[in-house]
Amino acid sequence: xxxxxxxxxxxxxxxxxxxxxxKEDISTKIExxxxxxxxxxxxxxxxxxxxxxxxxxxxxxMLRPTTVVEIGVWGGKSLIPMAYAxxxxxxxxxxxxxxWDNQASIVGMEGANYDWWEKVDHEGILNGLISKIALYQLFxxxxxIRSTSQxxxxxxxxxxxxxxxxxxxxxxxxxxxxxxPLVRKGGIVIFDDVDWPSNAKAVEWLDTNCTxxxxxxxxxxxxxxxxx
Numbered sequence: 043x044x045x046x047x048x049x050x051x052x053x054x055x056x057x058x059x060x061x062x063x064x065k066e067d068i069s070t071k072i073e074x075x076x077x078x079x080x081x082x083x084x085x086x087x088x089x090x091x092x093x094x095x096x097x098x099x100x101x102x103x104m105l106r107p108t109t110v111v112e113i114g115v116w117g118g119k120s121l122i123p124m125a126y127a128x129x130x131x132x133x134x135x136x137x138x139x140x141x142w143d144n145q146a147s148i149v150g151m152e153g154a155n156y157d158w159w160e161k162v163d164h165e166g167i168l169n170g171l172i173s174k175i176a177l178y179q180l181f182x183x184x185x186x187i188r189s190t191s192q193x194x195x196x197x198x199x200x201x202x203x204x205x206x207x208x209x210x211x212x213x214x215x216x217x218x219x220x221x222x223p224l225v226r227k228g229g230i231v232i233f234d235d236v237d238w239p240s241n242a243k244a245v246e247w248l249d250t251n252c253t254x255x256x257x258x259x260x261x262x263x264x265x266x267x268x269x270x
Contacts, residue, residue: 072103075126076096076099078126079126079127082122082174083122086119087116088120094258094264101202101232101266102128106133108133109199109201110128110136111137111203111204114205114207115140121184121204122184124202125175125183129183137185138185139191140186140187149208191213191220192216196220197224202231203225204234206235209235210240214244227270231248231269233245234264236264237262253268254267
């Protein structure tokens with residue numbers, strides 16, 4: 043496994059001092075965070091939509107997580123919005139696990155998917171992501187782990203996990219069986235491409251072992267589950 047890179051009022055009498063704390067409106071802060079994250083996304087490779095990124099950021103603000111894990115990072119289009127939300131809260135770490143390897147990507151793939159993943163420049167995508175993480179000053183929040191999901195060391199007590207790795211039936215089942223048990227009680231599981239036939243068994247496993255919150259239908263379908 044490779045690791046890559048208050049205001050105090052002074053007008054009251056001496057025997058009565060009041061402390062007044064001004065807090066920024068939280069909805070304004072969330073909206074500002076989203077707008078900056080959306081601007082970052084424009085230069086990133088991947089398929090995460092603004093709507094999905096917006097919901098991921100909302101979840102970060104709701105959970106205030108210490109540990110977020112993403113299986114299948116690619117160009118960071120979903121990882122970076124989550125990491126930036128954590129930076130804005132000044133807490134937590136994001137672990138992005140991906141082999142960035144052609145042979146690992148084609149496992150279980152067929153047809154056009156096989157052809158695309160076999161030829162695409164994984165090394166270039168990874169180097170581009172590293173440069174963007176540095177540019178956006180997110181390395182304090184992000185740890186990239188260049189490894190397959192199978193070979194990556196377990197990460198305990200996960201608050202939120204986004205599973206978007208290899209979509210073969212074998213791989214997706216492995217991902218939910220290995221990583222969801224590492225999510226803490228009350229944690230959140232996000233699973234991508236729930237409409238892929240090869241992910242059907244993994245989705246069934248999630249419905250059996252977790253509580254489905256919602257499935258969102260965009261150009262693909264992705265869902266949110268609560269770990270009981």
